[in-house]
Amino acid sequence: MDANKFFETLGIHLDLALEATEALRGDAQKEIPGVSETKEEHSHATVTTIKILDKTGQQIMGRPEGSYITIEAPELAIKDKEIYEEISSIVANKIVELMQDLKIDKDASVLLVGLGNWNATPDALGPEVVENSLVTRHLFHYAPSELTGGLREVSAIAPGVLGITGIETAEIIKGVVEKLSPGLIIAIDALAASNLNRVGTTIQLTNTGINPGSGIGNKRTGINLNTMGTPVIAIGVPTVVHAAVIAFEVFASLTQNNPYLTQQITEEKMQAIVGQILEPFGGQLVVTPKEVDELIFQTAKVIATGINQGLHPRIETGNSSFYLQ
């Protein structure tokens, strides 16, 4: 039985390309046409790079052509300086790789966009990353040049969400992009996963930007090369799961290797049960672990450190705070 289809029927979008390929490849680990996949092992993380290479891959995956890098680091849940530093370095290196793929100029200015709602903890990842990032654009305009040596021109906004601003997030960003003409946008967003143990432990980077329907806030308009006229790297971390995911896991366990139950507990029956359980929530219930504050705080720091290292490689991380504010 197919997780992708199950969630689709419930109107749930899978934000991670890795989850989409896993669902498609199934237990048989079959190849997906038009899609390549490579893996690297690090001390505390596995990095999977999925490339959607052509129209065929694009159609099967339901995602635009491009690279999707997933860092899986279950140990991010443990507080340990060494683990944090390794993951930050991987984030930094992967940003550099994606920038090379996109042929971003070495001195190109970058606009960081922290998506999400700072008043809703599980959706506050983007604004929190931006808060911890090294912003330098004003130094180039107002400070002596010795201060800006080794730095790239970086600016940052946290545009808020529709319910707070009354404005489509993409409109605000587009307005700012037209004023600044950055060479690259890096958008950071909280995602929904279809697996409980990805929450706070998986980081996805992609050079295809953010596409409609993705993220906690369900963006209606994409934030990508198409809509912005500027390449967009998107960095996302799952911070929530749909409650239906838990029901699906029960279902999948029950029916696995049990032809009789597979026959009895049809997909339709499961949809009906899930629909009924979620009925008091308008059919949609998105949950987050009770430790969500800590989780957002720590992953935001890891990602911000990665961004600072990736964008300003010539400064020491330890001193980055000197430039903050």
Place this chain on the structure above:
Amino acid sequence: MDANKFFETLGIHLDLALEATEALRGDAQKEIPGVSETKEEHSHATVTTIKILDKTGQQIMGRPEGSYITIEAPELAIKDKEIYEEISSIVANKIVELMQDLKIDKDASVLLVGLGNWNATPDALGPEVVENSLVTRHLFHYAPSELTGGLREVSAIAPGVLGITGIETAEIIKGVVEKLSPGLIIAIDALAASNLNRVGTTIQLTNTGINPGSGIGNKRTGINLNTMGTPVIAIGVPTVVHAAVIAFEVFASLTQNNPYLTQQITEEKMQAIVGQILEPFGGQLVVTPKEVDELIFQTAKVIATGINQGLHPRIETGNSSFYLQ
């Protein structure tokens, strides 16, 4: 199949007496010996008062003798001033009732205790209620008596949690109680529910205090007449559910009226499946809706307003802010 037993085996405590009676009475609505139950209907809430009357009831219910009042108000999830005001008034009246049951003196001083961790949003209900409550004890000591007319002597603490203080919460409270000798303690805490749609919409008040194992933080020592030497009213709102609850709801739906599946999907099988799904989380995963910030903020205001009205009946609610700070 028995929800109580199912959760017990998983080491999950049911915080709401109402859920415990529902599980015990079952579909057949059978009487529970030593336990009485009455219901009142209000415009926006149903109030159920469960009284555990004797040793028999105590043993069956796994809770001390006393009153357990549950306010169910699904509309609390809607933002509406009228609904908030009705629920606040019910809270106020029920506090007065419980104080009469406990024969608390009309002028007795009250110590509010906001249990929980202010740094973890789903566990911050107690501290947030205390923040919004009308504290007056210092006025009695330092201000002219015309300021304190119509007021009761109320003090408040938010003792934090073991992980932050290194001290058992009950020890801190006991230390303060010995200095202040209040006539009554009102302890406010976030609870875990076994039903998703109770989160943020159900309020439980009891004159039995807080007993070991209850609440999000899993108190190791009770906060009750026994441990404090002072009567304790506990007010709780479910803000989280165990992920296992969602699995149980699927299970219950599947087996209901289906003797065949009931036979196939044994309790042991379900326990195993749940254990396996939760294995990456050490067997325990507690979740909260992604709107948790809003939910804590609003229910804390409703409860604080109820406490202020219940304890200082002679002042107008609208002006209570005059006395704050």
Place this chain on the structure above:
Amino acid sequence: MDANKFFETLGIHLDLALEATEALRGDAQKEIPGVSETKEEHSHATVTTIKILDKTGQQIMGRPEGSYITIEAPELAIKDKEIYEEISSIVANKIVELMQDLKIDKDASVLLVGLGNWNATPDALGPEVVENSLVTRHLFHYAPSELTGGLREVSAIAPGVLGITGIETAEIIKGVVEKLSPGLIIAIDALAASNLNRVGTTIQLTNTGINPGSGIGNKRTGINLNTMGTPVIAIGVPTVVHAAVIAFEVFASLTQNNPYLTQQITEEKMQAIVGQILEPFGGQLVVTPKEVDELIFQTAKVIATGINQGLHPRIETGNSSFYLQ
């Protein structure tokens, strides 16, 4: 001796038009050419409307032609619901008046701009007002029309400050304005006063927008009809004073009616003393009362309530929370 000149020499900008006229008119209360002034008394506030009528007035006042309304309400420092409601209503009425002056269309859409730094309490007034305002633009686009009856189309942004975004605030706003084409901008900002007891008790509204050099953050570019292509109403509250102001008050007291000391303590001597005292702070020290958190919180609520009433006159204030979020 002239406060205006004293502060000018120290590079300090007076944000309140009322303070500028008071300094110019002096004890003799002389008329200022090209400037009219009227006063209204309310139960808890005095409202002064200064109109700069022509080029002469503009030059003397160092401010553009237009209306400057100052609400002085010393009792705002007291917590009292009745006082808050009166001041909110005055704010609402004055917004309506200024909109009529500007001939803003009855159904014109409004963009609220909360200026300032949400991470620096004394500069967080603007973002805090925006947080408490009723944003409706998305309802017009996505909700059934019965929801929007009696509402005006309002959107809101808090663009941050240069040190956080790396971007001139005016650039961000201009980018958004070009996307939205609002009929009016209302910009809210924290101001610097030259009188200690204005902090948190005075509200200035003007239809001339925000002009370079004003506000805590010392905007480099104006936010006004000129730069935005849209009329701008600015609402400001002093939340800080320059430390030099306190020195000036000592000086003014010493020399008042004392010709001998006036001769001895020359302006140059005072400038030197102030310069020396402030030398460890790079010549500039801006201070705020230690109760600044409370002050920002309360005045932001009063102004937001005034904006909500002024812009959506047909809804009840009490129910405005229904539309929030």
Place this chain on the structure above:
Amino acid sequence: MDANKFFETLGIHLDLALEATEALRGDAQKEIPGVSETKEEHSHATVTTIKILDKTGQQIMGRPEGSYITIEAPELAIKDKEIYEEISSIVANKIVELMQDLKIDKDASVLLVGLGNWNATPDALGPEVVENSLVTRHLFHYAPSELTGGLREVSAIAPGVLGITGIETAEIIKGVVEKLSPGLIIAIDALAASNLNRVGTTIQLTNTGINPGSGIGNKRTGINLNTMGTPVIAIGVPTVVHAAVIAFEVFASLTQNNPYLTQQITEEKMQAIVGQILEPFGGQLVVTPKEVDELIFQTAKVIATGINQGLHPRIETGNSSFYLQ
């Protein structure tokens, strides 16, 4: 003219022993009987140790016998990792010295007390330090002993302030102390300085605890060996100044080396002027720099790091986060 006397008449308490000695010794740098003073120079700080040796010193200084160590580090206002690390190390070493003076046992348990109001930024230093400190007491009770190797037993509370709890802070602490019987209390508090440039750049440590009247919140009861039955080290940082201080600095500058003005501008006249300027504030106005949020955040980190190093010398600072919750 005497700063001590000037402030005393205005009811202003000087929290720093260093300021008291400076005022007493005057320009002539005369010796104070019963008081010794030594200075050390560090790269980024000057450390002055004042010892009040006997009853004579005690009476002149208006402070109990004991050590008062003042770290003056104007560069704390600059963000620089190296400076922070040096100051943290000095704090750690001075805590160790004071503990040796007090003959605190090598394995004695320590109770950290973060004094002040977490809702008022300038008064939030104490709670903020406690938030960043390494609390371990619960590990000794509930964790395997290999986890606690190299650690001391440390617990922590932030008791709030009278206006929030209705309870004298000393009562709450005393209640907890009686339950825990710690070997030492370390109390952290925000102070008032009589010199603008001490704010956020000076740290005072003393083994005499906290004495009535000191601190922003004007404690009514001391927190010291006398009241607690346990030795108390107090750590304080000035975060506010009385507005009267600025007036005094003007006064002192004007009259310095000017016998004529000294005669004209009498102390009485200055008192009257200051009284008149501060009249709208009930005679008392306490101010803080507008950068107060940043200042509290950074000094709290420096002090917490110093405490962690001083109390748990055998763990690496970098890994201290491992033990934090």
